[in-house]
Amino acid sequence: MKTVVILLTVLAGWFTAGKNTPAEGYQVGDVVADFSLTNVDGNKVSLADYKDAKGYIVVFTCNTCPVSVAYEDRINALDKKYKPLGYPVIAINPNDPGTAPAESLDHMKKRAQEKGFTFPYLEDPDHIITKRYAASRTPHTFILQKTSQGNVLRYIGAIDDNTNEDAASSFFVQNAIAALESGAKPDPDFTKAVGCTIKWKKGS
Amino acid sequence: MKGLLLAYIVLLFWAFPGIKVQDSKVSTIKLEQLEHRLAQGGDTTFVVNFWATWCAPCVAELPYFEQFNDVYGQVSDGTSPAKVLLVSLDAPKLLSRVNDFIEARKLRNEVLLLDESNQQYYIDQISTEWSGAIPATLFVNTKKGIRLFKEQEFDFETLEANYLSIINK
Numbered sequence: 001m002k003t004v005v006i007l008l009t010v011l012a013g014w015f016t017a018g019k020n021t022p023a024e025g026y027q028v029g030d031v032v033a034d035f036s037l038t039n040v041d042g043n044k045v046s047l048a049d050y051k052d053a054k055g056y057i058v059v060f061t062c063n064t065c066p067v068s069v070a071y072e073d074r075i076n077a078l079d080k081k082y083k084p085l086g087y088p089v090i091a092i093n094p095n096d097p098g099t100a101p102a103e104s105l106d107h108m109k110k111r112a113q114e115k116g117f118t119f120p121y122l123e124d125p126d127h128i129i130t131k132r133y134a135a136s137r138t139p140h141t142f143i144l145q146k147t148s149q150g151n152v153l154r155y156i157g158a159i160d161d162n163t164n165e166d167a168a169s170s171f172f173v174q175n176a177i178a179a180l181e182s183g184a185k186p187d188p189d190f191t192k193a194v195g196c197t198i199k200w201k202k203g204s
Numbered sequence: 205m206k207g208l209l210l211a212y213i214v215l216l217f218w219a220f221p222g223i224k225v226q227d228s229k230v231s232t233i234k235l236e237q238l239e240h241r242l243a244q245g246g247d248t249t250f251v252v253n254f255w256a257t258w259c260a261p262c263v264a265e266l267p268y269f270e271q272f273n274d275v276y277g278q279v280s281d282g283t284s285p286a287k288v289l290l291v292s293l294d295a296p297k298l299l300s301r302v303n304d305f306i307e308a309r310k311l312r313n314e315v316l317l318l319d320e321s322n323q324q325y326y327i328d329q330i331s332t333e334w335s336g337a338i339p340a341t342l343f344v345n346t347k348k349g350i351r352l353f354k355e356q357e358f359d360f361e362t363l364e365a366n367y368l369s370i371i372n373k
Contacts, residue, residue: 066258136355137337158336161323164295192327194293197261197337197357 025134026142028189031150035129037092037122040109045090045120047144047151054086055145055154055180057173060094060135063111064102065196068138070163072115075139078159078173079119087143087177089119094130094138096201097123103199130198137195143176143186154180157191230292230302232319235326238291247347249286249370251363254318254330254340256293257305261357262339266290266311272363273313286367288313293338296321345370 026032034047047056059075061068079089097104105123112121124130133142143155155176162168176186242250253269255262269288276286290311292302296319306315320326327336331353334340343352343366350370356362 064260136335140335158323162321167321188324191324192334192336193323194256194327194336194338196259197339197355 025132026153028153028156030153032144032153033132034151035132037124037129038105039120039122040105040112040117041120045122047090050088052086053088053146055143055177056151057082057087057089057177058133058142058144059089059091059139059159060130060133060137060141060198061091061139062093062095062100062103062196062199063107064095064100065138067163067193067195070165071139071159072117074159074165076115076118079117081174082177083118085177085181091117091119091121092124092129092135093121094124094127094135094140095199096127098201100199126201127198135198137193137197139193139195141173143173143180145180155186155189157188158193161191161193163194230299230306230315230317232296232299233291233316235318235320235329238289238316238318239329242344243346245287245344245346247285247345249350249367250289250342250344251286251367252289252291252342252344253358254291254293254338254342256338257298257302258294259338265339265358266309268358268360268363269313270311271360272367276364276367290315292317343367343370348373 036044036046039045047053050056057078061071061075075089075091083089093103093108095103097107101107108121108123111117135142139159141155141157141159142153144151145154155172157172159171159173160168161170161172172188172191176189179186238252242252251269251272253262253265255266257263269290273286273288277288278285290313292315294302294317296317299317302315302317318326323336327334330342331351333353334355337355339357340353340355341358343350343354348370350373352366352370354366
């Protein structure tokens with residue numbers, strides 16, 4: 001009997017551990033590596049393409065998650081406001097189009113056109129960059145600051161504190177950039193929010 | 205006077221609707237009340253699923269929680285009872301939408317609507333391991349001192365495996 005119990009326990013642990021255990025990704029303060037991902041216009045985009053940037057607002061977002069959709073206008077507004085100040089938005093779709101067909105590059109193109117995205121909207125085949133950042137939901141925002149050491153991660157979390165735009169009262173991303181602009185570090189530098197899970201490639 | 209009596213009767217019906225309606229209603233719950241209930245659970249293994257009507261993978265896995273409750277929700281000869289709580293994270297003002305949803309799907313599990321708006325507060329209170337993505341499920345057995353949090357999708361087999369590992373500890 002005891003063996004059965006142990007076996008079940010081990011089996012249960014194995015079953016659950018194998019499924020989407022969040023990997024250790026970049027932490028606030030880490031220097032991040034550049035990437036080269038395909039945009040909806042077919043061109044590759046890297047952080048280094050933005051010679052004059054002081055930093056970046058990297059947003060993992062997608063076509064179908066209702067929380068992401070609720071934030072689309074706000075992400076556009078962030079880009080319009082902060083790109084001229086040196087902090088462009090770079091959106092990355094972390095979802096696998098095999099698992100979630102509505103997340104394919106074609107659907108991304110359509111969505112970007114419909115919503116008039118002013119920022120690149122990149123695909124991330126095999127979740128390489130998603131895993132590096134340990135993005136775990138959509139939308140999930142990472143603010144980078146360009147320094148002499150490289151691009152340093154300064155903020156991880158939500159754009160603001162409410163999916164319903166009219167009810168939002170703490171504007172985390174805007175406050176974080178204001179802090180960076182004044183030579184300070186964002187506070188908070190880590191927030192949580194309800195969002196959609198990443199649609200991982202089967203077997204990944 | 206007659207008007208007052210009428211108002212009283214109307215109020216009575218409003219305050220005490222038929223049992224059938226009461227049975228199927230979703231109730232709102234504060235996090236503190238939810239935690240209190242879990243803490244009072246003794247050897248019950250609570251399976252608390254966090255979901256929302258707008259979340260497709262959450263909706264897709266709801267039948268497995270129904271199936272799980274059918275199999276393990278009954279007390280039978282010494283086995284620990286399991287209790288599924290489906291906690292909706294829809295906005296508290298959308299109570300009627302959640303009600304319509306569970307009635308349309310004829311869900312038998314108990315459904316609660318979390319009456320909290322501060323995500324910075326409630327996500328970490330439920331589990332520091334939780335990034336906020338849903339679906340997510342919390343297993344609690346107070347008597348055994350177990351609180352296991354999983355930010356993942358479940359099917360019947362994975363629910364069962366987690367439950368069995370808890371009651372056999």
